[in-house]
Amino acid sequence: MREGVKLLGLLLGLLSSVLLSLAAGANWIAPAQVLDVLIHPDALGLSHEWVVTTRLSRTLMALAVGSSLAVAGALMQALTRNPLASPGLFGINAGATFAIILGTSVFALSAPQQWLWCAFLGAAVAGSLVWIIGNRGQGSLNPLRIVLAGAAMTALFSAFSQALLVVNQEGLDTVLFWLAGSLSERDLGLATPLLVVVLVAMAGALLMAGQVNVLNAGEAIATGLGQRTGLIRLLLGVLIICLAGSAVALAGSIGFIGLLVPHMVRKGLSVDHRWLLSGCALAGAMLLLLADTLARVVILPQEVPVGVMTALFGAPFFIALARRGGRYE
Template sequence: MTMNSTLALAKESATPITAARSPLVWLVVLSAALVLVMLLSLAVGARSIPLPTVVDAIMNFDAANGDHAVVASRMVRTMAGLVVGLSLGLAGTSMQGVARNPLADPGILGINAGASLAVVAGIFFLGAASVSSYLWFAFIGSAVAAVVVYLVASLGRSGATPVKLALAGAAMAAGMGSLMSAMLVMSQSSLELFRSWQVGALAGKSWESIGAVLPFVLLGAVILLCTGRLLNTLALGDDMARGLGQRPGLGRAISALGIVLLCGSATALAGPIGFIGLVVPHLLRGLVGSDYRWLLPLSLIAAPVVLLLADVVGRVILLPGEVPAGILAAMMGAPVFIAVVRRGKKAEL
């Protein structure tokens, strides 16, 4: 086989046939679902508001109207769910492509654990108590965790294989969890601050908190949305990617920057929420195939749908109390994780 025919075959493999799965149709469907779930997030809670009233509050807000005031108070929570959801979904999809591992997820590979440990250290040593201060600790922790996990997985002859990355991430998450527990046991005040943050809740956020992370979320999203073609070629292996003109090392570094920005921002804003970045890419592959040029933008829409739906269910499942979105996300994601592991296929994409 000639070099030209090999490259042609590689390009064909890197661009899966998705016409039958209609990714444009799913883009429209998921966008409509996101709008609907956002309206439900504004309407559902301890005090339910009719959808027409929600729309009226958005279009013609009246501060003297009690229902409108309730809708306005829920807008912050809904926007937080949108920002956190798109961050985790996009980061998880990109991580699975970079690692060529269907088990890759900001939680499973230790990225969220690194951010959480850094935030706890900031609370314990420096008294950090706001999202703007959590943010920088979360970035540092995410970056350090990503580097350490990759270095540990790179040990040995075969280098950083997908399976070794998953094992290194799981070990790192366990170790960081132990360090967090040690710091929290030694400080009651740190424990109180951490307790309200670590459950992964969308309630109690502010516009200032969202504004603090939004520039980094936008930057990270732009970076990762531009890596679709790179991830398609990485799926063919590093040698083939180089043959197609890509630079795998540089591409992974750029993707890692976007992942750290998104994971750090999401963790600083809402705490460590797991499994969103694992579940969403698998659901989307069943709908539109494995072309990352579609998976990345669709994950940006689908992940907030899943997270906001979990948050809405959590508000009504145990009235008059509520279950944090992070707990329900884990309940939904754990069966998917088990199904992927039990499938018994090679852990690569």
């Protein structure tokens, strides 16, 4: 099948991106040497130290975050029937940022593991509020209400965050770290519970791909085929919150992956969500890996936050998409 060949091509591209991510940095390591390190991870040497203790965890984090954002974006666009939808539409980024500031300013939380769970809970609360407000009093989901509820929650949590920062400016350094989006200095051990959430939610999304296709056919057709549309939408909302919330908690606010990748995959692979979601997982991980690799080497010995790099890639695409009226094709 043509889709299978294209998906295999994405997988090979992702593997190449992983190898590049492990090789690139302030000190370049030859790909052959990287492979040797992966085959013999217990061997001694400076290159083993760089690859195993620093770059490998960062690469694995980029894989999880990129695939989560891309799949969450594809589900958001299907759920709201809005081609400009992305995980940020649920107020998830603003909710996570507010939770981080609240935890550091009011409760004096300082451990990275505490920040992770603060961000995840903040994202989950914001997403849940948007879902409840957007669906309140509606027999069926209203995409416009979801957009308005998301915009309102984003503005509300942003205002709360600014108010807390005015009172306690010591939390500014912490919140800037999350707002910029970064994959550096991430402890894979501390992030393991959230990575498990990502894996479970990703598996759930792939299993529901067929139901998403039916839902996309329209309310009347989906109901006529016996689909419980309300339940399906609720499950999709939970999956989006888990995927996007985990991504924000792990890496901060990284934009455009959730918006950009689904359109690329839809155009180059298939509109069928059974292929689309798998393609988004691979392409999202690959794009974030390439952006992070470029962020590490573009201004050596310093590095640019990966959120800045994705914005540079994504902003022109967003403008072009808006000029086309938000059409998929």
